[in-house]
Amino acid sequence: SQTIHQWPATLVQPVGSPLSLECTVEGTSNPNLYWYRQAAGRGLQLLFYSVGIGQISSEVPQNLSASRPQDRQFILSSKKLLLSDSGFYLCAWSGVGGSQPQHFGDGTRLSIL
Amino acid sequence: AQKVTQAQTEISVVEKEDVTLDCVYETRDTTYYLFWYKQPPSGELVFLIRRNSFDEQNEISGRYSWNFQKSTSSFNFTITASQVVDSAVYFCALKPFIQGAQKLVFGQGTRLTINP
Numbered sequence: 001s002q003t004i005h006q007w008p009a010t011l012v013q014p015v016g017s018p019l020s021l022e023c024t025v026e027g028t029s030n031p032n033l034y035w036y037r038q039a040a041g042r043g044l045q046l047l048f049y050s051v052g053i054g055q056i057s058s059e060v061p062q063n064l065s066a067s068r069p070q071d072r073q074f075i076l077s078s079k080k081l082l083l084s085d086s087g088f089y090l091c092a093w094s095g096v097g098g099s100q101p102q103h104f105g106d107g108t109r110l111s112i113l
Numbered sequence: 114a115q116k117v118t119q120a121q122t123e124i125s126v127v128e129k130e131d132v133t134l135d136c137v138y139e140t141r142d143t144t145y146y147l148f149w150y151k152q153p154p155s156g157e158l159v160f161l162i163r164r165n166s167f168d169e170q171n172e173i174s175g176r177y178s179w180n181f182q183k184s185t186s187s188f189n190f191t192i193t194a195s196q197v198v199d200s201a202v203y204f205c206a207l208k209p210f211i212q213g214a215q216k217l218v219f220g221q222g223t224r225l226t227i228n229p
Contacts, residue, residue, distance in 0.1 A: 043204065043221040044158075059216075088156060099146055099165060099210070102217055104158040 002027035006091045006105030014113050019064075019078040021108050023091030026072065031093040033074040034102060035066055038088040050074060051096075086112045115140050117207050119220035126195055127228050134190040134223045136205030142166075144210035147181065147188045148217065152202040164188065165210075195227045 006023045013019060025031050035047040046059045048066035056066050063082050067075045074091060088109050092102040116139040126132050138147065149161040162172065164181050172179045176193045192199055205220045 044217075044219045046216055049216070090156075090158065092158075099163065101148055101160045101163050103160060104150075107156045109156070 002093070002103065004091060004093055004103060004105040006108060008108060009106065010109045010111075012111045012113060013081050015083055016080050019076070019081050019085070019110070021076040021089055021091075021110075023074045023076075023105055024072055025093045028072070028093070028095065030071060030096065032096060032100075033068060033072075034092040034094075035074065035076050036090040036092065036104075038090060038107075040087070044090065048076070081112050083112050086110055115142075115207055115209060115216075115218040117205050117218050117220035119203075119205055119223050121223045122221070123224045123226070125226040125228060128197055129194050131191060131193050132195050132225065132227075134192075134203050134205075134225065136188045136190065136220060138186050138188065138205070138207045140186075140207060140209060142209040146208045146210065148206040148208070149179065149188075149190050150204045150206065152204065152222070154201070158204070161190075192225075197227050197229055200225060200227045 003026045032051050034049045036044045037047055038044050048056055048058055050056050050068045053068055053071055063085060064078050088107050090107045091105040094100040094102045118137045121135055124132060145166045147164045150158045151161055152158050162179055169181050169183055178191045180189045202222045202224045204222045206217045208217050
């Protein structure tokens with residue numbers, strides 16, 4: 001069966017520091033991968049998605065970037081964190097095809113001080 | 114434009130009551146998919162159901178049931194005989210059927226609290 005791993009679970013970082021969140025999927029090949037952010041008490045905002053290695057689509061202009069160095073690895077990065085980057089970050093994967101649901105990792109709670 | 118509205122921000126009921134979570138969507142696409150997800154306090158989103166736009170049959174899974182009405186662009190979710198473990202934030206989501214475009218449009222969520 002497929003599983004998705006996301007780490008770390010929680011992270012506290014100072015303003016201006018770099019960021020790297022990692023997500024890996026097991027049990028499937030060539031998944032579509034996604035990064036979402038959820039601000040406190042609000043809905044989910046799609047940040048990036050990828051349909052293949054090295055293929056990244058950005059949904060909103062922001063201080064973050066994403067990379068997909070391997071088929072089942074998706075990384076969310078920032079060179080300098082802002083206070084507004086605080087939130088709950090969720091990685092997700094789906095099979096190829098419009099009907100496929102997205103399956104989410106456990107999330108990372110990021111606090112910027 | 115795609116949009117999902119969950120007008121109920123918070124709902125609180127007593128255990129064993131039935132509760133319905135509303136979801137209204139907007140899309141110009143003729144083919145699309147609708148989803149419900151559950152987010153318990155631990156944070157992860159759990160996939161509950163997928164429905165395509167051609168299938169308006171209602172679905173029941175245990176205490177959960179879904180009512181899809183294309184005429185009113187609604188996809189409501191009912192929990193029968195609610196339990197404390199049902200307490201969570203529930204999200205309705207819409208995805209157009211476009212090859213290569215995999216964007217889920219989420220509603221703002223409904224926080225459901227089941228009191229013992």
